[in-house]
Amino acid sequence: MAEKVFAGKTVQVNDEGYFTDPSQWTKEMAVEMAKEYSIELTETHFQIIEFLRQRHMAGEALTIRRVGNAGIVDIKGLYQLFPGGPLKISSKLAGIPKPSSCV
Amino acid sequence: MSKTDEKSLKKVCIICAKGTIEDVYATLVMANGAVMEGIEAKVFFTFFGLDAITKSQMNKLHTGTVGNPAMRMPGGLPFPTILGMLPGVELGVSAMMKSQMAQLDIPPVDEFLEMITAGGGEIYACKLAMDMFKLKKEDLWEGVSDVLTVGDFYGKCGGENTQIIFT
Numbered sequence: 001m002a003e004k005v006f007a008g009k010t011v012q013v014n015d016e017g018y019f020t021d022p023s024q025w026t027k028e029m030a031v032e033m034a035k036e037y038s039i040e041l042t043e044t045h046f047q048i049i050e051f052l053r054q055r056h057m058a059g060e061a062l063t064i065r066r067v068g069n070a071g072i073v074d075i076k077g078l079y080q081l082f083p084g085g086p087l088k089i090s091s092k093l094a095g096i097p098k099p100s101s102c103v
Numbered sequence: 104m105s106k107t108d109e110k111s112l113k114k115v116c117i118i119c120a121k122g123t124i125e126d127v128y129a130t131l132v133m134a135n136g137a138v139m140e141g142i143e144a145k146v147f148f149t150f151f152g153l154d155a156i157t158k159s160q161m162n163k164l165h166t167g168t169v170g171n172p173a174m175r176m177p178g179g180l181p182f183p184t185i186l187g188m189l190p191g192v193e194l195g196v197s198a199m200m201k202s203q204m205a206q207l208d209i210p211p212v213d214e215f216l217e218m219i220t221a222g223g224g225e226i227y228a229c230k231l232a233m234d235m236f237k238l239k240k241e242d243l244w245e246g247v248s249d250v251l252t253v254g255d256f257y258g259k260c261g262g263e264n265t266q267i268i269f270t
Contacts, residue, residue, distance in 0.1 A: 075218050075221040076222075078221075084140075087139055101207075103207070103208060103210075
């Protein structure tokens with residue numbers, strides 16, 4: 001467990017940098033966190049992030065397939081939005097735990 | 104996985120030589136898992152593994168019900184091999200495997216391959232096995248990058264922090 005400061009606020013994250021309390025998350029924090037991955041967040045990024053947060057709050061286990069079928073972008077699009085970690089990086093930026101699914 | 108760790112895996116080359124549901128899915132799950140982690144993945148299908156990328160067979164894979172001591176009845180009782188020999192049992196067991204996987208959001212083979220290639224993964228077929236089974240490039244799934252000799256495939260497996268995995 002560690003603390004990090006994003007957008008001027010202190011938040012709790014785990015060893016891998018995932019939020020331990022998704023309610024601490026704000027959009028401004030996501031923008032700042034995305035810089036670490038050289039990603040400039042667009043409206044589409046936020047649509048994905050919102051979808052992930054909603055599904056996580058609903059208690060659903062997320063898979064890349066489910067996100068690809070959400071009607072926002074297809075799986076190829078997800079890889080373009082979050083290079084090198086379509087589910088992992090997006091989950092991190094969404095302030096939710098690291099996805100536990102193998103698919 | 105930290106990208107700054109100098110020991111991080113960069114590329115996996117996966118070889119699939121068998122055509123049962125479990126062998127093919129082990130390959131697909133590992134390949135998809137790699138691209139989702141930002142690891143390059145190249146998959147080589149050979150011998151019976153070619154079924155996984157043959158249009159007419161890819162979504163009709165079965166699990167063998169004979170000679171698998173790890174197979175159990177629903178509930179955990181042993182599954183006698185002699186039962187696996189009865190007509191229709193293999194079909195039933197295979198259907199059950201597929202429904203269990205669907206519950207975990209594991210897609211059919213063709214869609215799974217699409218997910219892998221969407222992430223930049225590459226799919227190859229073995230030339231020797233193709234010749235042996237009298238298969239042509241047009242018999243294969245459209246997303247197959249190329250038909251390769253084993254030497255050509257090894258040629259794509261170089262570079263530091265690369266692993267070859269035989270499923």
